Amino acid sequence: MHQDVKEILFTEEQIQKRVREMGAQITADYAGKTILLCGILKGAVVFYTDLARQIQVPVKFDFMSCSSYGSSATSSGAVTIRKDMDNDVAGKDILIVEDIIDTGITLSYLVPYLKDRGANSVKLATLLSKPSRRQVDIHVDYNGFEIPDAFVVGYGLDYDSSYRNLPYIGILKEEIYTK
Ligand SMILES: O=P(O)(O)OC[C@H]1O[C@H](OP(=O)(O)OP(=O)(O)O)[C@H](O)[C@@H]1O
Numbered sequence: 001m002h003q004d005v006k007e008i009l010f011t012e013e014q015i016q017k018r019v020r021e022m023g024a025q026i027t028a029d030y031a032g033k034t035i036l037l038c039g040i041l042k043g044a045v046v047f048y049t050d051l052a053r054q055i056q057v058p059v060k061f062d063f064m065s066c067s068s069y070g071s072s073a074t075s076s077g078a079v080t081i082r083k084d085m086d087n088d089v090a091g092k093d094i095l096i097v098e099d100i101i102d103t104g105i106t107l108s109y110l111v112p113y114l115k116d117r118g119a120n121s122v123k124l125a126t127l128l129s130k131p132s133r134r135q136v137d138i139h140v141d142y143n144g145f146e147i148p149d150a151f152v153v154g155y156g157l158d159y160d161s162s163y164r165n166l167p168y169i170g171i172l173k174e175e176i177y178t179k
């Protein structure tokens, strides 16, 4: 285990099992359709590539970049779009893929943004959810795990751009982000 990690919440095996279940559910729900998978850079990348390979209806890949955390452990509250999708979203069935929903500020900004541009449907797949921290009420269609109010890293999730490549999800030691 990495020395900055206090506790492992989900092992590689537990994550893979849950991602397979989510892929099966999405495959069943989208039968006969093509999904435009919109990954939110950068945290979602690891989950995105695993989830996409568990979905058995046609998918197209696309990404957006919009950041609110920067190099902090708390949300700035302001969402800025750094990179938009390349595809025209009108008439498409979009599945937004996120690593985590925390305050809900990022997703509550993105969903109306895409719906207003004429998407046929916009659904959400998040690997993690921290319900105790929610500031905006938002419906998540597919969620992997609910987690307690702790800052987590690994499997794509970072603190100040580090730890994204850890294969598990762990709680970061408080002394790392309070110093
Ligand atoms: O529900 P919220 O409180 O809005 O938090 C969730 C968002 O914060 C993180 O992104 P971040 O801004 O850290 O960018 P990153 O994915 O590049 O790390 C995470 O990947 C989500 O996009």
Ligand code: HPA
Pocket: 069, 100, 102, 150, 151, 152, 153, 157, 158, 159
């Ligand atoms: O717990 C978290 N870890 C990493 N990034 C995050 N963005 C929102 N919450 C978190």
Ligand SMILES: [Mg+2]
Pocket: 043, 069, 070, 157, 158, 159
């Ligand atoms: Mg981040």
